[in-house]
Amino acid sequence: MSDLSQLFPQNLYHSYVIEGEPENTGVLLLEFLKEKGLIDESNSDLLFQTYEAFTIADSGEIKDWYSRSGISNNKRICIIATKFINTQAEQTLLKILEEPKDNMHFFVILPDASILASTILSRVHVLKIEKLEDIDLQKKVNSFLKLTPKERVAMVALIVKENKDENNSGKLRSYATSFVNELEKIYYQKFKKENRNNQIKFALEELQKSRGYLSSSGASVKMILEHLALVL
Numbered sequence: 001m002s003d004l005s006q007l008f009p010q011n012l013y014h015s016y017v018i019e020g021e022p023e024n025t026g027v028l029l030l031e032f033l034k035e036k037g038l039i040d041e042s043n044s045d046l047l048f049q050t051y052e053a054f055t056i057a058d059s060g061e062i063k064d065w066y067s068r069s070g071i072s073n074n075k076r077i078c079i080i081a082t083k084f085i086n087t088q089a090e091q092t093l094l095k096i097l098e099e100p101k102d103n104m105h106f107f108v109i110l111p112d113a114s115i116l117a118s119t120i121l122s123r124v125h126v127l128k129i130e131k132l133e134d135i136d137l138q139k140k141v142n143s144f145l146k147l148t149p150k151e152r153v154a155m156v157a158l159i160v161k162e163n164k165d166e167n168n169s170g171k172l173r174s175y176a177t178s179f180v181n182e183l184e185k186i187y188y189q190k191f192k193k194e195n196r197n198n199q200i201k202f203a204l205e206e207l208q209k210s211r212g213y214l215s216s217s218g219a220s221v222k223m224i225l226e227h228l229a230l231v232l
Contacts, residue, residue, distance in 0.1 A: 180210055
């Protein structure tokens with residue numbers, strides 16, 4: 001991970017979205033803020049929570065904590081590290097970010113910032129931590145594109161099986177989003193070379209819509225990926 005001192009100014013902004021591996025990045029951020037003397041883990045002015053998927057219930061708990069007064073004059077820090085956030089939770093988070101309080105600072109850590117609504121991204125400072133390319137994901141996506149539709153559907157079933165979480169679909173949605181983003185990179189490179197190709201334009205539109213559907217907790221990840229398997 002990059003040196004965090006290179007990413008943050010001397011005075012913290014109100015809200016950040018950090019694109020990185022949630023748990024590891026969250027711990028490193030916590031250590032950085034401690035070293036800077038910005039937080040004290042012994043009091044309730046710090047809230048550090050990790051989630052597989054950040055739900056409306058979770059956002060309600062964050063809102064309750066946010067509405068309470070701090071116990072000191074120190075900065076109040078909230079760190080949310082999650083693999084996925086659903087649209088209902090985003091709306092609660094947006095309301096908090098629209099009404100910033102003095103000495104209150106929010107950090108939301110996600111594998112991919114693009115899953116957040118533009119209304120949130122426009123109100124925060126987005127930091128992208130340099131990370132190693134996921135070679136296994138790239139190989140799987142390239143293999144996916146070479147398969148027949150029937151074989152692609154079989155691969156989707158395997159992806160769902162490998163990434164399914166019994167309690168929620170945060171892990172699966174996070175992986176599916178990365179998968180769709182990798183597909184989009186490939187089609188975008190094709191588009192730059194063949195920008196009049198309607199098939200490529202159609203594929204990019206379908207990928208964009210699919211990423212939007214993935215942000216909805218009620219949408220079936222399996223059905224979204226199967227749709228792409230058949231139409232790309």
